[in-house]
Amino acid sequence: MAGGEYLVSDAALRLEQVSIVLDGRVLIPPLTEQVPPGTVLTLMGPSGAGKSTVLSFLGGTLAGPFRACGRIWVGAREVTTLPAERRRIGTLFQDDLLFPHLTVGENLAFALARTVRGRRARTARIAAVLAQAGLEGFAPRDPATLSGGQRARVALLRLLLAEPQVLLLDEPFNRLDAALRAEFRRFVFAHAAAAALPVLLVTHDVADAEAAGGTVLALRTDASATTFIERVGAEGRTGDRAMAQAELETKGGGR
Amino acid sequence: MTGGVTLAARAQRADDGRRPRAWLRHAPRITVALFLVPIGAGLLGTALPAFGWLPGLHPRHWTLSPWRALWAAPGFGTAVGLTLMSGLSATILAVVLTFGCCAHLSHRPPGRLVRGLMGPILAAPHAAMAIGVGFLLAPSGWIVRLLSPWLTGWHQPPDIATVQDPYGIALTVGLLVKEIPYLLLMSLSALGQVPARRQLEVAAALGYGRTSAWLKLVLPQLYAQLRLPIYAVLAYALSVVDMALILGPSNPPTLSVLALRWFSSPHVQMYFPAAAAALLQLGIVAASIAAWRAGEVLIASLARRWIARGARHSVLEPLAALARGVVGGLMLLGASSLLALAVWSVAAVWRFPDLLPQRWSGAVWHQQAGTILWPLGTTLLVAAAASAAALLLVLACLEQEQRCGAPVRSRMLWLLYVPLLVPQIAFLFGTQVLFTVLRLDGTLLAVIWSHLLFVLPYVFLSLSDPWRALDPRYARTALALGSSPARVFLRIKLPLLLRPVLVAAAVGVAVSIDQYLPTIFAGAGRVVTLTSEAVTLASGGDRRVTGVFAVLQSVLPLAGYGLAVLVPRLKRGPWRAGSIS
Structure with missing residues (x-):
């Protein structure tokens, strides 16, 4: 679908004993995982469980009362102490967060890596990316005039144009209605696979996890309110009873 | 069932904003008139002498001689350059x-x-x-x-x-x-x-x-x-x-000081070049704002390219x-x-x-106590009166706006900024002429009115956002319970918004104490405030005495803000103003 357009990355994302603590309460117990390029790791859990906080920690924007421990590696690079802008870890949020004062094309140009030089080359590249995403001629448009699905696609294109080495998905499908959601999911995973990015997906929707088709980790809380992580689905084994159970529990229980 | 219907009908009647009290309906117009008439008349009254026409003081004939006099005045070019540069x-x-x-x-x-x-x-x-x-x-x-x-x-x-x-x-x-x-x-x-x-x-x-x-x-x-x-x-x-x-x-x-110097001259002839300088000052400000706007457009277009380069x-x-x-x-x-x-x-x-000083002493405060008292009282009286009037007008405008449901348009916001954008020196002389015609010059009332021109915009800017942000359902609930709009205003809105109202009043007091030129012109030298006294003392006066006046001048606004924050906390009960926001 988008092959050849992106620099193919070959760095894996590796988490080493990553944990999140809030006021002395362990939100996320120590987690050690490796996400090879081109694969998806899904973290499921109820809202407020601290899933998005993990992504903030990985992305380098953790703030407020949360405390995080552990080390983050992108390939052979340790990024734990790097500022957000030097980690090359891109996050796709639930809101598209397109910059309202810039056109669609300018939003993309803002993100497009400096390796593409010259105004003409940059404009051409943006036009090509838009055309491939079914948004031909959208460059001069005001983001406010786009539909939700179109905005979501532009947000992903913007993220990928910055040539990240890791993709973090923070419930990006939630805002879309059912029909658009499936389509946008395919769009995201196809682009991520084409760029061979390691992807970490955070969600509470089992359909997202199934579509991702990788390892699924579920955040659970036991009777003594201790949080633990359970591996409920492995690669190639999706849609089973354990997954359904995981969704039930994350929706009903938790808090 | 019947009770419910009656209640709803009453609420409907009470909520009917199309028939508010007459004075309230005119509040926005009264407000705009109160502060635009003196400015408009002031601009006219300053512009006319710049072309040789001064009411009652001179044979009326149009001439450009004030401009020639301004041009020929020693140091005129330097003054303009200094004004622009600083x-x-x-x-x-x-x-x-x-x-x-x-x-x-x-x-x-x-x-x-x-x-x-x-x-x-x-x-x-x-x-x-x-x-x-x-x-x-x-x-x-x-x-x-x-x-x-x-x-x-x-x-x-x-x-x-x-x-x-x-x-x-x-x-x-x-x-x-x-x-x-x-x-x-x-x-x-x-x-x-x-x-x-x-x-x-x-x-x-x-x-x-x-x-x-x-x-x-x-x-x-x-x-x-x-x-x-x-x-x-x-x-x-x-x-x-x-x-x-x-x-x-x-x-x-600077040009404005030059204009003030000539306006304060005992020779009426000096009013003409003074008026020309004041008008030129207005032109300089207008041209600078226009140039700034042009710069904004230019920078915005350059910035778009800069953003798109992705550096x-x-x-x-x-x-x-x-x-x-x-x-x-x-x-x-x-x-x-x-x-x-x-x-x-x-x-x-x-x-x-x-x-640091070798020896400290409160002697100067003691010596000056007698001299301070009168300007202090005048300062407080003018500040209290101007901000009370401004608060009353602003509250009336905001209440009227809510009852009619028509928010003040952005054009109105520009009107509010007029006294802040037009240089004071460009219209205060003309305003003084207006006050003279009204036989108000040199009175406290004239000083209060001229302060109001600058107090009102700031009070409005300070109060309008919190006032509009109040959840309208409080008022609707109270109306549905049978309260009149006036009662809702006094018993619901004012107590809920006590803190922003007091802060706006404190802003008004601070702005009034800040005013120098309006005091000088409208007061015609007869009304002396801490500020006018401090500025006079600053040129060559004793530093200790100047310090006393300037300290008092700085402490008063701070005390005002302090009271605005403290008073709502003293109020007992759950409806402490700070708790809603």
Whole structure:
């Protein structure tokens, strides 16, 4: 679908004993995982469980009362102490967060890596990316005039144009209605696979996890309110009873 | 069932906003008239003498001779150059430093030091701040004392014009000290309406450092809301009189001071070139605002290309850090200036290179008690009356707006800014002529009215946002329970919004105490306030006595803000005003 357009990355994302603590309460117990390029790791859990906080920690924007421990590696690079802008870890949020004062094309140009030089080359590249995403001629448009699905696609294109080495998905499908959601999911995973990015997906929707088709980790809380992580689905084994159970529990229980 | 219907019907009747009381319906018009008529008449009354026509004082014939006299006046060209240089450089520097500081802080609130210093600096009148900055920068001021004699080798104050310098540098510094906190405050409150934090996170994920991300993403969204405050700063810096009298050079002075000097002349003939200078001052401000607007358009189009180039500048980071450092330094300068006022007022013996007085004494306060009392009373009376009137008018306008459901349009906001954009010197002479015609000149009423012109916009700007933000369901619920709109206003809205109302009143008091030129013109020399007295004393008076007046002048607005914050806390019961917001 988008092959050849992106620099193919070959760095894996590796988490080493990553944990999140809030006021002395362990939100996320120590987690050690490796996400090879081109694969998806899904973290499921109820809202407020601290899933998005993990992504903030990985992305380098953790703030407020949360405390995080552990080390983050992108390939052979340790990024734990790097500022957000030097980690090359891109996050796709639930809101598209397109910059309202810039056109669609300018939003993309803002993100497009400096390796593409010259105004003409940059404009051409943006036009090509838009055309491939079914948004031909959208460059001069005001983001406010786009539909939700179109905005979501532009947000992903913007993220990928910055040539990240890791993709973090923070419930990006939630805002879309059912029909658009499936389509946008395919769009995201196809682009991520084409760029061979390691992807970490955070969600509470089992359909997202199934579509991702990788390892699924579920955040659970036991009777003594201790949080633990359970591996409920492995690669190639999706849609089973354990997954359904995981969704039930994350929706009903938790808090 | 029947009860419910009656209740609903009553609520309907009570809620019917199309028939409010007559005076309330006219409130916006009365307000606009009260402050636009004196300005309009004032502009006309200043423009006519510039072409040789002065009511009742001169045979009426049109002439350009006032302009020729202005042109030929010694130092005229230098005065215009000085005005442009100090006004433009102060505004450009203030804007650049403020944005740099905000970019460095990005979405975080400023540190405790900056926040702590901002309050007193914002509250202090411009004149008091100018006197304090003068005390600090003077050849015998704190800065030279701090460096002498160990570094400079000076045992006597050096003979260098560090204040009232011919280039207006001291004036520019004084303006920066006062205007940067104002722009910073405006930026911080505007930032609340931009989802800056999330957008900066997105930019960081795309590889942008916080400074360039802030400049490229947040600033363009912020700027529209800062435009009017920036124009107000530009107009103020170009036409300020009290600060220029204290910190600016005296021969030749800035254009507005030149105009004031001629307006204060005992020779009526001098009114004509004075009026021409005042009108030219208006032209300079108008042209500068137009040029600024053109610059905005140019920079916006260049910035679009800059953004699209996708460069991740890291060179901007240290520049922004530098801007923040300079802003911090200027804040410290401002705070030390206010402290210097206080120290001088209680200094008995203070020889040159010593950092602090050898002997302290409250004698000057004691001696001056008699002289202070009258201007103090006048200051308080004028400030209380002007802000009470402004509060009444603003509350009436806001209440009328809510009952009719028609918000004040943005054009109305521009009207509010008229007294802040038009130079005071350009219309106050004409306003005085109007007061003379009304036989009001030199009365307290005239001074209060002229203060109202500047108090009203600030009271409105301070109160309108919290007033409009109050959840309308409180009022609707009360109406549905059978209260009249008047009762809802008095028993629900006012108590809920007590704190913003008191803060707006304190803003009004501070603005009134700040006024120098309106007091001079409308008071015709017969009404003396702390501010007019302090400015007079600053030119060659005893530093100790000047210090006493300037300290009092700075303490009063602060006390006002303190009361506005404290009083709602004293109120018992669950409806403490601070709890709703």
